[in-house]
Amino acid sequence: xxxxxxxxxxxxxxxxxLALENQARFEVARVFAINIMASPGxxxxxxxxxxxxxxxxRLRVGMINGDxxxxxxxxxxxxxxxxxxxxxxxxxxxxxxxMVRSALGQLxxxxxxxxxxxxxxxxxxxxxxxxxxxxxxxxxxxxxxxDKPYKYPGMYRGxxxxxxNKIDLLPYVPFRMDFFKQxxxxxxxxxxxxELSCRTGEGLPAWLDWLxxxxxxxxxx
Amino acid sequence: xxxxxxxxxxxxxxxxxLALENQARFEVARVFAINIMASPGxxxxxxxxxxxxxxxxRLRVGMINGDxxxxxxxxxxxxxxxxxxxxxxxxxxxxxxxMVRSALGQLxxxxxxxxxxxxxxxxxxxxxxxxxxxxxxxxxxxxxxxDKPYKYPGMYRGxxxxxxNKIDLLPYVPFRMDFFKQxxxxxxxxxxxxELSCRTGEGLPAWLDWLxxxxxxxxxx
Numbered sequence: 001x002x003x004x005x006x007x008x009x010x011x012x013x014x015x016x017x018l019a020l021e022n023q024a025r026f027e028v029a030r031v032f033a034i035n036i037m038a039s040p041g042x043x044x045x046x047x048x049x050x051x052x053x054x055x056x057x058r059l060r061v062g063m064i065n066g067d068x069x070x071x072x073x074x075x076x077x078x079x080x081x082x083x084x085x086x087x088x089x090x091x092x093x094x095x096x097x098x099m100v101r102s103a104l105g106q107l108x109x110x111x112x113x114x115x116x117x118x119x120x121x122x123x124x125x126x127x128x129x130x131x132x133x134x135x136x137x138x139x140x141x142x143x144x145x146x147d148k149p150y151k152y153p154g155m156y157r158g159x160x161x162x163x164x165n166k167i168d169l170l171p172y173v174p175f176r177m178d179f180f181k182q183x184x185x186x187x188x189x190x191x192x193x194x195e196l197s198c199r200t201g202e203g204l205p206a207w208l209d210w211l212x213x214x215x216x217x218x219x220x221x
Numbered sequence: 222x223x224x225x226x227x228x229x230x231x232x233x234x235x236x237x238x239l240a241l242e243n244q245a246r247f248e249v250a251r252v253f254a255i256n257i258m259a260s261p262g263x264x265x266x267x268x269x270x271x272x273x274x275x276x277x278x279r280l281r282v283g284m285i286n287g288d289x290x291x292x293x294x295x296x297x298x299x300x301x302x303x304x305x306x307x308x309x310x311x312x313x314x315x316x317x318x319x320m321v322r323s324a325l326g327q328l329x330x331x332x333x334x335x336x337x338x339x340x341x342x343x344x345x346x347x348x349x350x351x352x353x354x355x356x357x358x359x360x361x362x363x364x365x366x367x368d369k370p371y372k373y374p375g376m377y378r379g380x381x382x383x384x385x386n387k388i389d390l391l392p393y394v395p396f397r398m399d400f401f402k403q404x405x406x407x408x409x410x411x412x413x414x415x416e417l418s419c420r421t422g423e424g425l426p427a428w429l430d431w432l433x434x435x436x437x438x439x440x441x442x
Contacts, residue, residue, distance in 0.1 A: 039262060039342070039365075040344045040365055040369060040372070041260060041362075041364065041366045067372055068372060068374070068375070069371065069372055069373075069374050070368075072371065072372065091345075091375060093314065093345035093346050120345065121260070121344065121372070121373075122344070122345055122346075123261045123343070124289065124314035124341065124343055124346070125314050125343075125346065141262075143390065144260075144261055144262025147293055148261055148262060150290065151261070151289060151293065151294075151342070152261060152289060152290075152342075153289070153290050154289070154312060166364065168393070169390065169393060169394070172389070172390060173390070174420075199395075
């Protein structure tokens with residue numbers, strides 16, 4: 001009778017392997033990395049601008065921006081004080097680990113504490129591609145409507161934190177916060193949430209403090 | 222010497238063939254079909270609700286709704302008076318012609334003048350898949366920001382008309398209408414545009430009249 005050999009090797013997709021390589025590079029450099037996803041226009045870039053400004057003097061921030069076209073977002077992050085690298089996806093609807101790997105070649109990780117990866121504006125496809133970041137964040141926004149968790153469950157299910165942006169518009173649009181949060185709770189129980197407005201600055205300190213804590217906890221672990 | 226045979230057959234993708242079949246079904250039934258695309262939360266369903274109500278007594282409207290999950294949008298269209306068919310894409314980030322073909326099996330085209338297809342909320346992937354509709358419409362919205370044509374050129378380039386929704390929010394968000402429209406003009410010169418608010422009703426009559434004219438022109442051609 002042949003000897004039985006337990007086969008425990010996990011078969012990883014090509015993307016997952018590259019994501020692990022990216023993660024290893026972040027680990028070696030002691031850089032915390034976060035992947036920010038959202039619908040087009042929810043406020044990813046505005047949040048990144050406010051985050052870079054708000055953490056000035058506290059953390060050294062690098063930014064990898066994925067867009068189908070233009071470098072508008074990378075330009076805005078750079079103007080806010082981040083070291084920014086632009087990836088034009090050439091039509092692709094999400095970033096993948098290979099694109100992030102290319103961008104990492106242009107960032108000096110030794111000079112950074114935090115790398116923010118801004119994904120393509122899309123509530124569907126980016127959720128399926130690991131990039132090698134430590135955490136992922138979804139930016140939702142009030143004018144998108146309160147039914148979005150129910151309609152895009154894959155995205156809401158997979159993230160580590162949710163920023164609810166544009167709360168300054170609550171008086172002007174129909175939005176049931178209870179209904180919205182119920183949807184999140186069902187898909188992703190207990191996920192960290194922040195309600196804020198990148199425009200008015202309301203609620204930003206709690207987000208900035210949380211993010212800084214994540215980075216410091218990572219660096220001292 | 223062998224005879225030279227000119228090969229002019231165009232190789233169509235499987236999706237394009239199905240799209241042509243769908244279009245043939247619409248043609249035979251004399252039903253005008255339009256594909257509505259947008260970011261999540263730009264207001265596709267609100268526009269469809271207002272369109273079904275606004276055209277009541279003028280046109281018989283059917284609706285095919287594509288969503289990753291839930292039947293919320295189809296329910297809303299049905300409540301507004303449309304015959305609605307729900308497609309759950311099961312995670313896919315766009316409709317394709319095969320999904321629309323399946324939905325057509327549940328609609329009695331003989332009872333309809335207009336079929337509105339509501340695509341998955343996504344500014345990238347739906348642009349690449351023909352469905353067999355006669356026209357395609359992009360719903361943009363003010364709070365998404367004025368840089369969207371520049372950042373999602375594939376979508377803006379390919380549509381027959383653009384509805385700019387949520388103009389009631391113009392006083393509350395930064396939005397340079399000139400910059401936005403310049404972007405559209407570069408990508409899609411002369412494309413038909415409507416500025417409106419599904420919430421307040423402002424600007425809706427021009428959109429309804431235009432759509433009715435498209436349908437009537439098609440039916441009498």
